[in-house]
Amino acid sequence: MKSSHQWLMGALLAVVLAGVFSLYIRPDFMVQMVNQVWGCF
Numbered sequence: 001m002k003s004s005h006q007w008l009m010g011a012l013l014a015v016v017l018a019g020v021f022s023l024y025i026r027p028d029f030m031v032q033m034v035n036q037v038w039g040c041f
Contacts, residue, residue: 023030
């Protein structure tokens with residue numbers, strides 16, 4: 001149980017880090033998303 005839980009947490013961390021890295025590569029996407037959220041207010 002412990003090894004599968006540890007593997008799952010490692011995979012989740014890798015996905016989060018890949019997502020953050022992709023936002024640094026394409027900052028225009030993040031700006032567009034913030035503008036859309038800000039448009040709701």
